[in-house]
Amino acid sequence: MSTPWLVRVGAVGWQHPAWQGTFYPDDLPDDWLLSYYNTQYRAAYLPAAAWQAVPAGTWSQWLYDTREDFHFVLEPGGPAIAPPLSERVQLADPAWAAAHLWWLDDAPDLRALAQRIARHAARGEPLYVISRSANLAAMEAADTLRQVMGY
Numbered sequence: 001m002s003t004p005w006l007v008r009v010g011a012v013g014w015q016h017p018a019w020q021g022t023f024y025p026d027d028l029p030d031d032w033l034l035s036y037y038n039t040q041y042r043a044a045y046l047p048a049a050a051w052q053a054v055p056a057g058t059w060s061q062w063l064y065d066t067r068e069d070f071h072f073v074l075e076p077g078g079p080a081i082a083p084p085l086s087e088r089v090q091l092a093d094p095a096w097a098a099a100h101l102w103w104l105d106d107a108p109d110l111r112a113l114a115q116r117i118a119r120h121a122a123r124g125e126p127l128y129v130i131s132r133s134a135n136l137a138a139m140e141a142a143d144t145l146r147q148v149m150g151y
Contacts, residue, residue, distance in 0.1 A: 005069050006151040007117055007127050009104075009143040010043030011134040013050065023136055038066040041139065045092070045130045048077030059084040073101070073128055090128075104131040104138050110145050117149055 014037040020026065028036060037044070051074050054062075062072070063086055072089045083091050092101060102116060113129065120127040129142045 005042055006121055007129060007146040008043035008071055009129045009139055009146060010041040011131045011139060012045045014044050016134045034062060035065045038070045042069060043071045043073055043128050045073045048075045052077050052081045063088060100126055100128055102127055102129045104129055104142055105133050108138055110141060113142060114145060117151060
């Protein structure tokens, strides 16, 4: 792995109206949301329909607007559209997802998450902790756990 981030916490997407005025400042322009989001979290999961509709130029901008340690995790789609080529873009095929993806909403138990993090740390493999519902409280708790564990 090219970065020190063993555990990457994030959400499905970063454009959530409920976050406006709570997570995002009220006056933040829409085209700055990703830049702001990546200052707090290190991953975003994108459904196939969302990422496959994104032009190459937008992908270039997203990669430019995010830190070098920020990753995009992509839901697999049809074979007609290939994901962008970047070490910061991961296609979450079923085998990879089973090994590296923790759905925070499905398994919010922080003790179980800590055990999973410890197993990944022992193998030196990354773990992506993603909230489907964009639950900021759960994401913050998972990120605090990551920090307390030193990852």
